[in-house]
Amino acid sequence: MTALLVKQRLPRAIAKHSQVKSRTAAKFSGAVTSYELHANVQKRSANALFRQLNVQGAKVCLDLGAGPGVNLDKLKRHYDYVLPFDLSLGMLKQNNADKTAVCGDMDALPFQSESFDAVYSNFAVQWSANLNRLFTELMRILKPGGRVYLSCVCAGSLNEIITAFKTIDSQNHVNEFHSFEQTKQFIQHCGFIIENAELKCYQDTYPEPLHAMRSIKAIGATNIHSQNKRQGLLTKSALKKVCDGYPLIAGQAIVSYHVGLFSLQKRAITV
Numbered sequence: 200m201t202a203l204l205v206k207q208r209l210p211r212a213i214a215k216h217s218q219v220k221s222r223t224a225a226k227f228s229g230a231v232t233s234y235e236l237h238a239n240v241q242k243r244s245a246n247a248l249f250r251q252l253n254v255q256g257a258k259v260c261l262d263l264g265a266g267p268g269v270n271l272d273k274l275k276r277h278y279d280y281v282l283p284f285d286l287s288l289g290m291l292k293q294n295n296a297d298k299t300a301v302c303g304d305m306d307a308l309p310f311q312s313e314s315f316d317a318v319y320s321n322f323a324v325q326w327s328a329n330l331n332r333l334f335t336e337l338m339r340i341l342k343p344g345g346r347v348y349l350s351c352v353c354a355g356s357l358n359e360i361i362t363a364f365k366t367i368d369s370q371n372h373v374n375e376f377h378s379f380e381q382t383k384q385f386i387q388h389c390g391f392i393i394e395n396a397e398l399k400c401y402q403d404t405y406p407e408p409l410h411a412m413r414s415i416k417a418i419g420a421t422n423i424h425s426q427n428k429r430q431g432l433l434t435k436s437a438l439k440k441v442c443d444g445y446p447l448i449a450g451q452a453i454v455s456y457h458v459g460l461f462s463l464q465k466r467a468i469t470v
């Protein structure tokens with residue numbers, strides 16, 4: 200695959216976040232080989248989004264935060280042209296079938312206004328540093344009447360892991376997420392017609408806490424705001440405490456994701 204690395208002059212506020220972005224890209228690139236194996240919940244939410252597709256003569260679709268391209272084949276059944284876009288070059292390179300992809304930051308979308316008939320984004324926009332601005336940008340790059348299908352991880356997710364880590368310290372070991380209501384407000388504020396908005400709870404089940412915690416690492420979802428590279432490294436006794444503090448249900452370690460599913464439309468121009 201030939202992935203285009205788009206060099207952009209970043210606005211100052213975004214440049215400040217560039218370290219966080221590099222860490223995010225590195226985490227996802229590091230998770231490339233294990234991602235597909237562990238991305239069970241992601242597959243379920245991708246399918247829920249596919250069930251919402253309303254495609255009438257739509258041609259060009261952007262797969263925002265495409266990752267290793269797991270949704271591309273299905274998207275291509277609905278759209279003439281699908282452009283994968285992701286911050287992680289490692290993720291994009293996983294997809295050997297596609298000759299064109301764009302490696303870039305969703306917080307600085309390098310596209311002209313009214314370029315796309317649709318934007319599909321599964322399990323990615325929660326990584327945006329400014330969700331409100333991202334929705335404004337999605338509105339800009341969509342053609343009138345264009346649609347957005349997106350799933351977004353919301354507050355309440357990974358609560359089991361947060362509980363387990365409370366046994367050792369009060370630091371954030373996983374990312375913080377906007378609430379579903381807050382996400383919906385951002386969307387409304389940008390003027391999208393909301394055709395569907397629902398909050399689902401998806402759960403993965405593991406035989407033991409250690410597996411549950413490893414699954415977060417395998418999908419690149421550990422805390423990107425941590426400056427401390429050693430924070431992820433626990434002593435044996437700390438790890439045991441965390442595992443002992445993991446809330447089990449019927450002896451199983453659950454990982455819960457609260458996911459907002461949205462179908463949005465940009466108003467068509469009326470004369």
Ligand SMILES: C[S@@+](CC[C@H](N)C(=O)[O-])C[C@H]1O[C@@H](n2cnc3c(N)ncnc32)[C@H](O)[C@@H]1O
Nearest residue numbers: 227264265266285286287304305321322323326
């Ligand atoms: C959980 S994966 C989802 C991948 C795929 N959409 C799926 O359904 O499995 C999230 C993806 O978002 C990408 N990502 C994170 N921050 C991003 C950003 N600022 N701009 C573009 N992509 C980003 C990551 O590199 C990763 O590939």
